[in-house]
Amino acid sequence: MSADVTKADQAGESAAGRAVGDTTATPSGPPVGGAAPRRDGGLAGFLSGPAGRNAGLVLALVLLVVVGIITAGDRFASPENALTILRLGSVIGVVSVGMTFVISGGGIDLSVGAIVALSSVWATTVATQTMAANIHWIVMVIAALVVGAVCGLVNGVLIAYGRMAPFIATLAMLAAARGLAEIIAKRRTQIIRDRGFIEFFGGSVLGIPVLVIMFAIVAVVGWVLLNRTTFGRRTLAIGGNPEAARLAGIRVQRQTMYLYILLGVACGIAAVMIMARTTTGTSTHGTLYELDAIAAVVIGGTLLSGGRGTIVGTVLGVLIFTTLTNVFTLNNLDTSTQAVAKGAIIVAAVLLQQRVSRTRSG
Amino acid sequence: MTNVVKRFPGVVALGGVDLDVQPGEVHCLLGQNGAGKSTLIKVLAGVHEPNEGTIEWAGEAVTLHHPQAAMDLGVATMYQELDLVEGLPVAENIFLGHEPTRFGFSQRIAARREAARLLARLGHPEISPAAEVGTLSAASCQIVSMARALSRDAQLIIMDEPSAVLDAGEVAQLFRVIREVTDQGVAVVYISHRLEEIREIGDRVTVLKDGKTVATGLDAKSTPTQELIRLMTGRSIEYVFPPKAEVVVDAEPVLRVEGLSRAGEFGSVSFDVRPGEVVGLAGLVGSGRSEVVETIFGARKATSGTVTVDGTVVRGGSVAAAVAAGIGLCPEERKSQALVLGASLASNITLATLPRFSRGGLLDGSAEVEAAEELLESLDVRPRGVHRESRTLSGGNQQKVVLARWLLRGCKVLLLDEPTRGVDVGARSEIYALIRRLTDEGVAVVVVSSEIPEVLGLSNRVLVLADRTVRHEGPADELDEHAVLDIILKGDAA
Numbered sequence: 001m002s003a004d005v006t007k008a009d010q011a012g013e014s015a016a017g018r019a020v021g022d023t024t025a026t027p028s029g030p031p032v033g034g035a036a037p038r039r040d041g042g043l044a045g046f047l048s049g050p051a052g053r054n055a056g057l058v059l060a061l062v063l064l065v066v067v068g069i070i071t072a073g074d075r076f077a078s079p080e081n082a083l084t085i086l087r088l089g090s091v092i093g094v095v096s097v098g099m100t101f102v103i104s105g106g107g108i109d110l111s112v113g114a115i116v117a118l119s120s121v122w123a124t125t126v127a128t129q130t131m132a133a134n135i136h137w138i139v140m141v142i143a144a145l146v147v148g149a150v151c152g153l154v155n156g157v158l159i160a161y162g163r164m165a166p167f168i169a170t171l172a173m174l175a176a177a178r179g180l181a182e183i184i185a186k187r188r189t190q191i192i193r194d195r196g197f198i199e200f201f202g203g204s205v206l207g208i209p210v211l212v213i214m215f216a217i218v219a220v221v222g223w224v225l226l227n228r229t230t231f232g233r234r235t236l237a238i239g240g241n242p243e244a245a246r247l248a249g250i251r252v253q254r255q256t257m258y259l260y261i262l263l264g265v266a267c268g269i270a271a272v273m274i275m276a277r278t279t280t281g282t283s284t285h286g287t288l289y290e291l292d293a294i295a296a297v298v299i300g301g302t303l304l305s306g307g308r309g310t311i312v313g314t315v316l317g318v319l320i321f322t323t324l325t326n327v328f329t330l331n332n333l334d335t336s337t338q339a340v341a342k343g344a345i346i347v348a349a350v351l352l353q354q355r356v357s358r359t360r361s362g
Numbered sequence: 363m364t365n366v367v368k369r370f371p372g373v374v375a376l377g378g379v380d381l382d383v384q385p386g387e388v389h390c391l392l393g394q395n396g397a398g399k400s401t402l403i404k405v406l407a408g409v410h411e412p413n414e415g416t417i418e419w420a421g422e423a424v425t426l427h428h429p430q431a432a433m434d435l436g437v438a439t440m441y442q443e444l445d446l447v448e449g450l451p452v453a454e455n456i457f458l459g460h461e462p463t464r465f466g467f468s469q470r471i472a473a474r475r476e477a478a479r480l481l482a483r484l485g486h487p488e489i490s491p492a493a494e495v496g497t498l499s500a501a502s503c504q505i506v507s508m509a510r511a512l513s514r515d516a517q518l519i520i521m522d523e524p525s526a527v528l529d530a531g532e533v534a535q536l537f538r539v540i541r542e543v544t545d546q547g548v549a550v551v552y553i554s555h556r557l558e559e560i561r562e563i564g565d566r567v568t569v570l571k572d573g574k575t576v577a578t579g580l581d582a583k584s585t586p587t588q589e590l591i592r593l594m595t596g597r598s599i600e601y602v603f604p605p606k607a608e609v610v611v612d613a614e615p616v617l618r619v620e621g622l623s624r625a626g627e628f629g630s631v632s633f634d635v636r637p638g639e640v641v642g643l644a645g646l647v648g649s650g651r652s653e654v655v656e657t658i659f660g661a662r663k664a665t666s667g668t669v670t671v672d673g674t675v676v677r678g679g680s681v682a683a684a685v686a687a688g689i690g691l692c693p694e695e696r697k698s699q700a701l702v703l704g705a706s707l708a709s710n711i712t713l714a715t716l717p718r719f720s721r722g723g724l725l726d727g728s729a730e731v732e733a734a735e736e737l738l739e740s741l742d743v744r745p746r747g748v749h750r751e752s753r754t755l756s757g758g759n760q761q762k763v764v765l766a767r768w769l770l771r772g773c774k775v776l777l778l779d780e781p782t783r784g785v786d787v788g789a790r791s792e793i794y795a796l797i798r799r800l801t802d803e804g805v806a807v808v809v810v811s812s813e814i815p816e817v818l819g820l821s822n823r824v825l826v827l828a829d830r831t832v833r834h835e836g837p838a839d840e841l842d843e844h845a846v847l848d849i850i851l852k853g854d855a856a
Contacts, residue, residue, distance in 0.1 A: 229723045230716040237713055240702035247661060247693055247700065248713040248767065249685030307704045 053301045057316035064323045072330040089322035090215030091273045096314050097222040098266025099293040104309025105259045106239035107166040111173035115151045116286030118181040119144040119271035124190040124281030137197035145268035152264020156257030181283035189282040201276030223311040239306025299349035377573040388550045390560045393570035403520045407439040408432030436517035440507045448496035453477035456510045480509040485535040500527040520551045529646035537563050569593040603819035604798040609639040616806040617775045622667035627653040628830040635806035642821030643810045650830040651810045655777040659691040660684040690768030694779040700764045703753035708734035710752050711766045737766040758789025779810045814843045
């Protein structure tokens with residue numbers, strides 16, 4: 001029954017063996033929950049721990065890379081291609097990091113793609129671009145971030161204070177935001193004329209594209225925020241047991257609202273990045289991002305029911321999907337085949353996750 | 363069943379348990395939390411498969427791979443954690459898994475009629491079979507759960523602490539039903555922490571300790587209490603309450619509750635709690651006790667009235683304001699209201715104190731772990747380990763973790779709602795001692811408990827609630843259990 005090794009035991013082990021200090025030495029009292037945690041967990045047990053889950057994702061990524069090298073050879077295994085993969089993954093990666101917070105906090109956001117579209121359109125209207133030309137291209141960036149934040153705020157208020165189900169509230173936002181984007185852009189593609197903006201975000205620092213650096217910064221900040229701050233702890237608490245969090249004095253509604261604003265801002269950043277990559281703003285940007293982001297978060301190991309989240313897992317999830325796309329593209333396979341493969345990966349990951357949570361409750 | 367062994371990774375939950383149950387008897391299982399009672403009944407119910415040992419049913423060895431296998435044999439189980447589907451009506455919950463059908467269509471009318479009959483038999487005809495379970499009280503849910511067990515025409519009914527959420531009248535009703543079914547030859551395995559119930563309803567007693575049978579087939583009526591407690595604990599104590607603290611009579615009250623009311627729940631509750639004083643709220647289930655403390659805590663918004671801490675009025679309806687004012691609550695339902703079960707002990711303990719462990723929003727993990735470790739040690743939480751998930755602890759130890767949360771914060775007022783529900787004898791006296799320690803430090807404590815001796819033993823003063831109003835307020839020394847019951851039952855305001 002090696003698969004039964006609980007997550008607690010794994011967590012204990014990974015935390016420098018501190019949790020192993022059990023009570024076998026003291027004779028009196030009920031030795032309730034267990035003597036020393038068993039260490040002979042075996043592979044399945046290891047894979048169910050947090051470190052093990054990430055190792056599993058790394059393994060999957062390595063397998064994909066091997067497949068890439070075998071099938072596409074040098075076209076795949078080149079520094080340029082590696083940067084291409086990273087650049088492709090960085091936009092959805094930023095959204096996924098934000099999504100990790102919302103899902104860890106017990107919510108869901110279906111409107112991310114639409115928010116990206118609306119932000120990109122709003123930041124590239126004639127009015128905004130004229131203002132940017134007169135002042136600085138940073139105006140476009142601010143416009144994108146503000147639009148994202150406001151959309152997130154609306155989601156957050158509806159969900160936290162209006163007590164709407166997150167699924168419904170963000171579904172409404174999905175429809176409304178993309179519709180608004182179409183109205184504003186009149187369904188036309190808006191070209192960015194500001195050279196400064198494109199040169200800054202389209203450029204590279206020490207050979208690394210700015211977009212990739214932005215993704216890296218967002219991921220690191222996200223990791224610190226989730227794992228090392230009171231904000232992150234509160235997020236996991238309201239996701240794990242909102243009633244307990246409320247009765248411990250945590251302002252659950254406010255925290256919930258913050259999570260959606262945070263994701264909105266992440267969508268604003270993603271909008272800036274996609275604007276830089278395509279040099280346009282259009283209402284078709286970010287189509288189906290919600291599905292890609294949720295998929296990356298879930299295969300990364302964040303619990304869809306909330307209470308547990310992992311930024312590292314999310315980043316690995318994004319890289320797996322992006323690498324998969326890249327390998328398929330290099331082998332001239334169509335996107336439909338890609339979609340099937342993606343679906344299979346999601347199912348496999350969720351099955352694994354269910355197995356883990358069954359182990360924990362058993 | 364003989365010599366049943368169940369191992370979980372790292373834990374031997376059952377290390378050789380023998381149990382034999384005769385038809386028509388009420389067989390009581392006694393044991394501290396973590397002694398293996400729950401695991402044992404899960405083995406009987408087919409939820410867990412034993413690693414060793416045999417289970418015999420009417421003389422034949424059986425293996426129960428699946429709960430359905432146990433049910434087919436005639437074993438019905440009422441779990442401690444209620445296992446009802448909240449969104450479904452009562453009748454459909456009762457017949458969940460064995461709905462009356464004809465030609466594959468469910469017979470809703472027949473199900474409702476039969477459900478009504480079962481509920482009436484349990485003395486609760488007022489529960490409508492059409493009502494959604496989510497809208498019922500905890501006690502009513504227990505009744506529905508019982509009706510479900512009866513609906514299966516079981517030969518053996520396992521009841522895991524069925525009386526925990528019932529009041530005295532409902533327990534009497536439950537016992538009447540138990541006698542009725544045992545007269546028909548049905549066997550009942552009855553688990554309870556309340557010895558007096560076991561005396562009343564039980565025929566024989568099996569005592570578990572540390573996953574082993576330490577005594578079996580004891581006479582439920584005549585085995586001395588001291589003997590049973592000694593078997594369960596290795597010690598021979600009953601409830602030992604620490605001596606009560608002296609309260610300075612003219613001290614300014616820390617907590618002052620004035621005219622607190624909530625429409626439909628309770629009316630006009632006023633009382634003061636001085637530093638180091640314990641005020642108990644006694645009353646039956648449904649008398650409004652929990653509602654009162656939750657309103658003081660701001661988890662429910664008062665219709666009228668004020669709560670004052672140290673002379674400052676606390677903004678109503680806001681938990682955050684109450685916590686900021688120095689109030690802490692250990693709620694009635696540990697698992698659903700107090701603990702983040704999937705999170706570590708450390709993060710559960712520091713949940714109300716996060717800002718103290720952060721600088722500019724960044725958590726100081728090592729300080730947090732250190733503080734949590736210190737508390738776990740001083741409260742003797744077992745098994746220790748700050749990174750352990752809180753779901754892996756037994757009830758008593760989970761309660762200590764919740765207490766640790768508020769100890770860490772250093773409350774002025776601590777509200778304890780059923781602090782010892784589902785807590786074994788040993789951990790109980792530790793929690794009592796802890797309450798005493800807090801009052802020595804000048805904390806004002808409000809205790810709610812269904813167990814009247816507990817309220818009387820802990821409190822300096824007692825408020826007796828019945829029918830959602832305060833019927834009596836007075837020093838605990840002047841009351842005994844009978845007097846309190848008298849007040850509740852007669853409505854005598856003496």
